[in-house]
Amino acid sequence: MYKVVILISAFFCYFVKNTVQSLLWLIVTFFLGALIMLEVGSEVLAIILVLVYIGAISVLFLFVIMLLNVRKVELNSLIINYFPIGFFLGFLLVLVFFFVGVKFFFLGFNYDLMYFG
Numbered sequence: 555m556y557k558v559v560i561l562i563s564a565f566f567c568y569f570v571k572n573t574v575q576s577l578l579w580l581i582v583t584f585f586l587g588a589l590i591m592l593e594v595g596s597e598v599l600a601i602i603l604v605l606v607y608i609g610a611i612s613v614l615f616l617f618v619i620m621l622l623n624v625r626k627v628e629l630n631s632l633i634i635n636y637f638p639i640g641f642f643l644g645f646l647l648v649l650v651f652f653f654v655g656v657k658f659f660f661l662g663f664n665y666d667l668m669y670f671g
Contacts, residue, residue, distance in 0.1 A: 556593070560586040573619050581612050 560583055567579035584607045591600035 556586050556590050560590070574616070577612060577615050577619060580615075581608055584608050584612070 563579050563582040563586060567576050567583055570576045570579060584603060588600040588603045588608075591597075591603065
C-alpha cells in the first residue's frame with residue numbers, strides 16, 4: 555500500500571506548480587519512505603530519515619523558498635537560456651549510462667577490482 559502512495563506523492567512533488575506544495579509532498583514522500591523502512595525492520599534508518607530529512611532539511615528548504623520568493627517569470631527566462639547546455643549534459647549522462655550498462659551486460663562485473671589487497 556505504501557509503495558503506491560509513495561509513487562503518487564513523488565509524482566505530485568515533481569508536477570505541482572506551487573513550490574511550497576511541492577515541498578509538502580516531498581515531506582509526505584519522506585514520511586512514507588520512513589514507514590517502508592519500519593516495515594522492513596530498519597528502525598534506526600527510519601528515525602534518522604524522519605529527524606534529519608523531515609525535521610531539518612525540509613524546514614530549511616521551506617525557509618529558503620519563503621525567503622527567496624521565487625517568481626515564475628524569472629524561472630521561465632532562465633530555463634530558456636540554459637536549455638541547450640542542459641540538453642547536452644543530459645544526453646551525455648544517458649550515453650554514459652548506456653555504455654556502462656552495455657559493458658556490464660556483455661562482460662559482467664569484475665569482482666577483482668573491488669579488492670585492493
